[in-house]
Amino acid sequence: xxxxxxxxxxxxxxxxxxxxxxxxTGNSNNNDGGSAGLWNITPSTxxxxxxxxxxxxxxxxxxxxxxxxxxxxxxxxxxxxxAPAATSSIVSGTxxxxxxxxxxxxxxxxxxxxIEAKTAAGNYTLRADGNLSGDYAADYVLATTGNTDGQxxxxxxxxxxxxxxxxxxxxxxxxxxxxxxSGNYTIASGIESGDxxxxxxxxxxxxxNKNATT
Numbered sequence: 001x002x003x004x005x006x007x008x009x010x011x012x013x014x015x016x017x018x019x020x021x022x023x024x025t026g027n028s029n030n031n032d033g034g035s036a037g038l039w040n041i042t043p044s045t046x047x048x049x050x051x052x053x054x055x056x057x058x059x060x061x062x063x064x065x066x067x068x069x070x071x072x073x074x075x076x077x078x079x080x081x082x083a084p085a086a087t088s089s090i091v092s093g094t095x096x097x098x099x100x101x102x103x104x105x106x107x108x109x110x111x112x113x114x115i116e117a118k119t120a121a122g123n124y125t126l127r128a129d130g131n132l133s134g135d136y137a138a139d140y141v142l143a144t145t146g147n148t149d150g151q152x153x154x155x156x157x158x159x160x161x162x163x164x165x166x167x168x169x170x171x172x173x174x175x176x177x178x179x180x181x182s183g184n185y186t187i188a189s190g191i192e193s194g195d196x197x198x199x200x201x202x203x204x205x206x207x208x209n210k211n212a213t214t
Contacts, residue, residue, distance in 0.1 A: 002048065002054065006048055006049065006050060006053070006054075007048065007049075008046050008047065008048055009047050009048055009049060010045075010046070010047040011043055011044075011045070011046045011047070012043065012044045012045045013041055013042070013043055013061075014041070014042045014044070015039050015040060015041040015042065015063045016039055016040070017039025017040075017041075017063040017065055018039075018063065020095075020096070021096050022039065022065060023065075023136050023138070023139050024036045024037040024065050024067065024136075024138045024139050025037075025136075025138045025139075036138050037064050037065045037066060037067075037138075038062050038063070038064055038065075039062070039063045039065065040060045040061075040062065040063070041060060041061035041062060041063050042058070042060055043058045043059070043060070043061070044058060046058075065139075067138070067139060067140050067141040068093065068094075068095070068139060068140050068141070069093065069140070069141055069142075069143045070091055070092060070093035070094060070100065070140045070141070070142060070143065071091075071092050071093055071142070071143045071146045071147050071148075072089045072090065072091045072092070072102050072128045072142065072147050072148070073089060073090045073092070073147070073148040073150075074087070074088075074089045074104055074126045074127065074128055074147075074148065074149055074150030075087075075088045075089060075090065075150050076126075076150045076151045076152075076153075077126065077150065077151075077152045077153070078152070078153040078154075078155065079152070079153075079154055079155070080154070080155045080156075080157050081118070081119070081120070081121045081154055081155065081156060081157040081192070082117055082118070082157050082192045083117060084115060084116055084117045084119075085115055085119070085152055085154070087104040087115065087126060087150075087152075088104075089101070089102055089104060089128055089150070093140070094140065098134065098135070098136045098139065098140075099134050099135070100132050100133070100134040100136065100137055100139075100140050101132070101133050101134055102128040102129065102130060102131065102132050102133075102142060103128070103129040103130070103131035103132075103133070104126050104127065104128055104129065104150075105126075105127055105128075105129045106119070106124045106125065106126055106127075106152055107124060107125045107127060108122070108124055108125075115152070117192070118192065118195075119154050120154065121154045121155060121156045121157075122153075122154055123151060123152070123153055123154075124151070124152040124153075124154070125149050125150075125151065125152075126149060126150035126151060126152050127147075127149045127150075128142060128147055130142040157190060157192070158190055159187050159188075159189065159190030159191055159197070160187070160188045160189045160190055161185055161186070161187055161188060161199060162185070162186050162187075162188040163180075163184055163185065163205070164183075164184060164185070164186050165183060165184050167179065167180060167184060167205075171210075171211075171212040173210055174210055175206045175207045175208070175209060175210045176204070176205075176206060176207075177204060177205040177206060177207060178203060178204055179203065180202050180203050180204065180205050181202065181203070182198065182199070182202045184202065185199055185202050
């Protein structure tokens with residue numbers, strides 16, 4: 001405070017962080033060893049009603065830029081077992097043409113599920129996890145509400161089964177077969193590496209015609 005009822009009538013304050021394009025990181029005017037969000041405020045040219053009576057020294061202050069809140073809508077995805085699903089989202093609320101993306105996690109109910117080539121066939125919820133990336137990701141934080149989940153559908157993969165060996169029956173005027181064994185089948189194509197499957201009802205089938213052959 002100044003004596004005799006005097007006061008500072010004006011003071012110039014300057015900070016690179018005051019610009020609408022200022023970011024929380026990469027600050028050329030940051031004096032805090034890279035502390036995210038902190039910019040110097042430099043005071044100068046203090047004025048009083050009696051300028052000849054005072055001289056001033058100045059101490060820099062700090063401007064704290066807090067992250068801007070954004071929301072995201074996760075895009076629905078579909079894939080087939082054996083092919084990993086792609087994930088993406090639409091981010092709302094960024095400024096200055098900043099590009100920010102968020103990580104996306106999958107859930108079955110409340111249980112986390114790893115998105116990979118062998119994610120089991122079924123329906124899953126896709127949800128933004130708040131792990132932001134991009135040149136200016138530190139400028140933003142994902143809202144805790146207002147985000148929209150997506151859905152991931154993993155479809156069953158089609159496999160091809162072939163008959164092997166020989167099967168015979170007494171002529172009965174039909175093409176039906178009812179005496180097939182598991183050894184009469186093989187899965188010809190479509191199985192993913194490392195997987196093993198068997199047919200759940202291999203006893204029935206059909207001939208290509210009903211006539212007896214010799």
